[in-house]
Amino acid sequence: xxDHVIAKLRDSYSHKNRVEERDKGEVAPWKVExxxxxxxxxxxxxxxxxxEVGSGPGRDGKFFQDHGLEVICTDLSPEMVRLCKQKGLxxxxxxxxxxxxPLASFDAIYSLNCLxxxxxxxxxxxxxxxxxxLRPGGLFYLGVYGGIEREGIWPEDNHEPRRFFAYHTDDYMxxxxxxxxxxxxxxxxxxxxxxxxxxxxxxxxxxC
Numbered sequence: 691x692x693d694h695v696i697a698k699l700r701d702s703y704s705h706k707n708r709v710e711e712r713d714k715g716e717v718a719p720w721k722v723e724x725x726x727x728x729x730x731x732x733x734x735x736x737x738x739x740x741x742e743v744g745s746g747p748g749r750d751g752k753f754f755q756d757h758g759l760e761v762i763c764t765d766l767s768p769e770m771v772r773l774c775k776q777k778g779l780x781x782x783x784x785x786x787x788x789x790x791x792p793l794a795s796f797d798a799i800y801s802l803n804c805l806x807x808x809x810x811x812x813x814x815x816x817x818x819x820x821x822x823x824l825r826p827g828g829l830f831y832l833g834v835y836g837g838i839e840r841e842g843i844w845p846e847d848n849h850e851p852r853r854f855f856a857y858h859t860d861d862y863m864x865x866x867x868x869x870x871x872x873x874x875x876x877x878x879x880x881x882x883x884x885x886x887x888x889x890x891x892x893x894x895x896x897x898c
Contacts (some may be wrong), residue, residue, distance in 0.1 A: 748781065764892075786812075826898045
């Protein structure tokens with residue numbers, strides 16, 4: 691299932707119109723705030739080398755690089771990787787389970803609205819991979835939509851091919867991530883009129 695999901699996502703996120711839309715679209719103010727908060731935390735704790743998983747066109751990666759961090763971007767779409775490189779970022783075409791870096795390579799990992807594409811059965815394997823890439827004491831920002839349990843193709847999706855999503859409750863995300871990391875913070879950001887569906891802002895740390 692994982693390989694099928696990745697292949698469809700690669701096609702969906704490589705469509706020219708979608709690539710340009712993501713590169714030029716306005717960043718929501720709450721996302722800017724989330725990004726700034728994580729940067730401040732990294733600066734306070736002296737973290738230097740950051741891996742962004744699911745970097746898209748590289749706007750967040752460039753933000754972190756412009757503020758003095760050494761940034762490595764990864765995305766499964768070759769078109770997104772191309773835009774990252776145009777911004778002067780080091781970027782590679784890689785999916786979640788094929789992040790080809792040495793163990794304990796990074797002080798921090800940043801993933802915004804990316805792991806929500808991971809099938810539920812595969813999520814423990816992806817978290818294991820990310821754990822292994824972090825240095826002891828390293829920080830991991832995990833931002834996803836959730837608050838409900840739902841997995842599958844989103845019928846109303848305006849991307850083609852339609853994308854796979856796996857949303858989880860707050861309790862599930864706390865429980866799953868606690869198997870690997872120390873939970874530094876868990877914040878809910880309302881994003882819709884439906885109280886159950888929201889954004890989950892999670893800061894995790896690899897134990898020392």
